[in-house]
Amino acid sequence: MSFETISERGLVILGCGRMGGAILEGLLKGGLPANAVWVIDPNPSGWLTGTGVHLNTELPAEPAVVLLAVKPQMMADALPQLQAMAGGDTLFVTVAAGITMEGYERMLGGETRLVRAMPNTPAAIGRGVTAIVGNPKAMTGDLDTAEALMSAVGQVVRLENEGQMDAVIGVSGSGPAYVFHLIEVMAAAGEAEGLAPELALQLAKATVAGAGALAEQSDETPSKLRENVTSPGGTTAAALEVLMDPQTGMPPLMRRAVAANIARNRELGK
Numbered sequence: 259m260s261f262e263t264i265s266e267r268g269l270v271i272l273g274c275g276r277m278g279g280a281i282l283e284g285l286l287k288g289g290l291p292a293n294a295v296w297v298i299d300p301n302p303s304g305w306l307t308g309t310g311v312h313l314n315t316e317l318p319a320e321p322a323v324v325l326l327a328v329k330p331q332m333m334a335d336a337l338p339q340l341q342a343m344a345g346g347d348t349l350f351v352t353v354a355a356g357i358t359m360e361g362y363e364r365m366l367g368g369e370t371r372l373v374r375a376m377p378n379t380p381a382a383i384g385r386g387v388t389a390i391v392g393n394p395k396a397m398t399g400d401l402d403t404a405e406a407l408m409s410a411v412g413q414v415v416r417l418e419n420e421g422q423m424d425a426v427i428g429v430s431g432s433g434p435a436y437v438f439h440l441i442e443v444m445a446a447a448g449e450a451e452g453l454a455p456e457l458a459l460q461l462a463k464a465t466v467a468g469a470g471a472l473a474e475q476s477d478e479t480p481s482k483l484r485e486n487v488t489s490p491g492g493t494t495a496a497a498l499e500v501l502m503d504p505q506t507g508m509p510p511l512m513r514r515a516v517a518a519n520i521a522r523n524r525e526l527g528k
């Protein structure tokens with residue numbers, strides 16, 4: 259199934275906030291006609307209203323794809339209206355954290371063709387990374403369709419099994435928030451050492467953005483790139499001694515943060 263099939267049979271989006279909106283924007287920019295898209299959202303943004311998609315109107319009976327992008331807590335209330343589309347030729351793609359394949363199959367029926375996808379917010383500028391995995395009813399073509407859909411907002415990787423999804427959410431799904439927090443705390447440290455707030459923020463943002471781009475583009479590993487900054491006995495080495503401390507540094511802190519993320523994800527799934 260390609261964009262052509264989606265154009266012909268339609269895409270239904272349930273919930274078009276930050277993530278649904280970013281995906282829709284990428285798809286429209288990629289050439290999907292607005293009149294091939296039906297959105298259900300009780301609080302549409304001004305941007306969404308101006309796109310020309312069908313908004314809160316009657317839905318096609320058998321769209322090519324239904325994209326589920328409401329909060330996990332809303333899913334059980336919002337899904338029943340789409341139940342008639344499940345079990346046939348429509349592929350369901352969900353970006354919600356927490357809810358497992360089993361959960362969707364309970365709500366929609368075991369015959370539903372389903373792909374779980376976990377993007378992240380750099381999707382808003384086409385720089386997201388999305389991990390996808392299908393249920394047993396999803397065919398190879400369905401994974402291709404989900405990949406084509408999510409490629410509109412960045413890279414796509416395929417998982418071997420659903421069990422990997424928890425770690426993906428903990429690392430890349432929520433990860434942008436960790437990086438934004440890194441910018442905040444680097445800027446705060448600069449401020450505490452006497453820099454003006456705007457200057458500290460500019461330095462922190464440019465450093466994280468530049469280092470991220472270098473890590474992505476360079477042939478060197480992140481470890482080698484770190485070593486390249488670190489003169490023996492120099493200033494970076496002094497800072498890294500604090501940050502890389504195996505008891506109190508970032509390694510155990512990040513492990514705890516990711517573990518907390520996964521624990522919450524499992525709670526949301528209940």
Ligand SMILES: NC(=O)C1=CN([C@@H]2O[C@H](COP(=O)(O)OP(=O)(O)OC[C@H]3O[C@@H](n4cnc5c(N)ncnc54)[C@H](O)[C@@H]3O)[C@@H](O)[C@H]2O)C=CC1
Nearest residue numbers: 273274275276277298299301327328329330336354355377
């Ligand atoms: N924001 C993020 O970084 C990421 C979010 N996700 C997932 O994406 C999903 C959506 O998250 P966001 O876009 O951040 O939330 P959001 O709050 O920006 O968007 C949710 C949208 O759903 C709409 N909505 C609420 N009740 C509805 C209903 N009954 N029927 C239809 N639409 C309804 C809201 O009006 C809103 O526009 C969540 O399940 C989340 O787990 C996945 C990866 C990353």
Ligand SMILES: O=C(O)[C@@H]1CCC=N1
Nearest residue numbers: 354355427431432433
């Ligand atoms: O915080 C959340 O639950 C969602 C899932 C990944 C990013 N945001």
